[in-house]
Amino acid sequence: xxxxxxxxxxxxxxxxxxxxxxxxxxxxxxxxxxxxxxxxxxxxxxxxxxxxxxxxxxxxxxxxxxxxxxxxxxxxxxxxxxxxxxxxxxxxxxxxxxxxxxxxxxxxxxxxxxxxxxxxxxxxxxxxxxxxxxxxxxxxxxxxxxxxxxxxxxxxxxxxxxxxxxxxxxxxxxxxxxxxxxxxxxxxxxxxxxxxxxxxxxxxxxxxxxxxxxxxxxxxxxxxxxxxxxxxxxxxxxxxxxxxxxxxxxxxxxxxxxxxxxxxxxxxxxxxxxxxxxxxxxxxxxxxxxxxxxxxxxxxxxxxxxxxxxxxxxxxxxxxxxxxxxxxxxxxxxxxxxxxxxxxxx
Numbered sequence: 001x002x003x004x005x006x007x008x009x010x011x012x013x014x015x016x017x018x019x020x021x022x023x024x025x026x027x028x029x030x031x032x033x034x035x036x037x038x039x040x041x042x043x044x045x046x047x048x049x050x051x052x053x054x055x056x057x058x059x060x061x062x063x064x065x066x067x068x069x070x071x072x073x074x075x076x077x078x079x080x081x082x083x084x085x086x087x088x089x090x091x092x093x094x095x096x097x098x099x100x101x102x103x104x105x106x107x108x109x110x111x112x113x114x115x116x117x118x119x120x121x122x123x124x125x126x127x128x129x130x131x132x133x134x135x136x137x138x139x140x141x142x143x144x145x146x147x148x149x150x151x152x153x154x155x156x157x158x159x160x161x162x163x164x165x166x167x168x169x170x171x172x173x174x175x176x177x178x179x180x181x182x183x184x185x186x187x188x189x190x191x192x193x194x195x196x197x198x199x200x201x202x203x204x205x206x207x208x209x210x211x212x213x214x215x216x217x218x219x220x221x222x223x224x225x226x227x228x229x230x231x232x233x234x235x236x237x238x239x240x241x242x243x244x245x246x247x248x249x250x251x252x253x254x255x256x257x258x259x260x261x262x263x264x265x266x267x268x269x270x271x272x273x274x275x276x277x278x279x280x281x282x283x284x285x286x287x288x289x290x291x292x293x294x295x296x297x298x299x300x301x302x303x304x305x306x307x308x309x310x311x312x313x314x315x316x317x318x319x320x321x322x323x324x325x326x327x328x329x330x331x332x333x334x335x336x337x338x339x340x341x342x343x344x345x346x
Contacts (some may be wrong), residue, residue, distance in 0.1 A: 001121055004128075004177075005128075007170050007171070008169060009169070010174075011167055012060065012061030012062030013304050013307045014055070014058040017217050019042050021041060030152040031153075039158055043161040051080065051084050052095070053094075056099060061166065069101050070100050072134065073135050073168075074129075074133045076107070077122060077137070078140075079111060080110065081299060092139075112329070112331070113132070113296070114329075116165070116302065116308065118169070120138065121183065122179045123169050126171075129132035138167040138169065140297075141163070142164075145158040150207070153215065155296075157267035157270045158270075162296075166303075170266040171181065174311075176338060177284050177307035177338065179320075180334075183333040186239055188231070188235065192219050195222065196215055196218030197342045199277045237278060246334070255279060258322045260286075261276065261286050262289075262302040264325060271288045274326075287305040291305060301325070306321055310346075311320070313342075317340060
């Protein structure tokens with residue numbers, strides 16, 4: 001989807017102190033043989049700080065940096081991957097109470113790791129639909145440090161990190177512009193993230209831990225046995241490349257114009273094979289070296305990397321930033337951001 005005249009006015013992050021894999025290995029929490037295999041550095045750990053509090057801190061920073069008064073925000077989208085608080089309660093209203101106020105439309109987005117891409121697409125559409133809609137606040141947050149989650153063995157080739165990110169989108173000129181955002185679904189791979197588990201009763205209601213590693217093993221075993229999943233896995237890779245090229249085309253640029261690329265905060269081999277090499281881009285353009293120290297931050301990986309590159313000056317005026325993500329569904333998303341000016345908070 002092309003996103004004409006949609007700008008980024010502010011970015012915010014809340015990142016707890018990372019805990020290194022060396023500590024996890026010493027504690028018997030992380031297999032030592034996987035240190036060299038995946039080259040992951042650690043994971044951000046928030047302790048008992050609730051995810052909505054992480055979200056609030058990131059949102060406050062983004063709003064302050066944007067210069068947009070909270071009362072002038074027309075939309076609040078809150079993306080998350082893991083449990084946020086009491087059942088029957090929704091986290092976006094925590095931000096509405098403590099930051100935005102009562103007149104803003106506030107919605108929670110349960111779209112897994114690609115939640116922020118979905119938020120970008122929905123917010124851009126919302127701003128374009130009505131000239132009275134001027135600004136939107138997008139937030140993603142998770143704290144995975146709960147009894148039903150083992151951050152050190154969450155999934156094959158990644159660790160679960162805690163943190164939050166926030167974006168203020170506006171129709172007024174900002175330091176960066178959202179050029180495009182798009183997504184696609186590989187519906188035949190729907191079973192990938194639930195393989196080996198019943199649909200009912202839901203896992204958390206019977207205190208069943210989340211284990212993507214076991215589900216992946218189960219799915220791939222079935223794929224090898226009957227071939228049903230092999231085609232789906234190949235389609236995921238095909239669609240990742242296709243969605244990236246579609247987003248670039250909608251942005252009016254090519255691969256040669258891409259300055260940096262953010263994928264999921266996964267292992268080196270995953271980022272290299274499924275993203276950079278697949279696109280024919282040098283691995284050095286990826287944000288892997290930064291993300292490897294933080295863990296997979298739910299829906300925040302790409303925005304946290306964007307904020308880091310902008311704040312450190314590694315992205316500057318005229319640069320293009322490509323974001324790619326893969327989430328349960330299986331959903332593949334991409335977005336292109338062009339930096340127009342030096343971030344005002346630098």
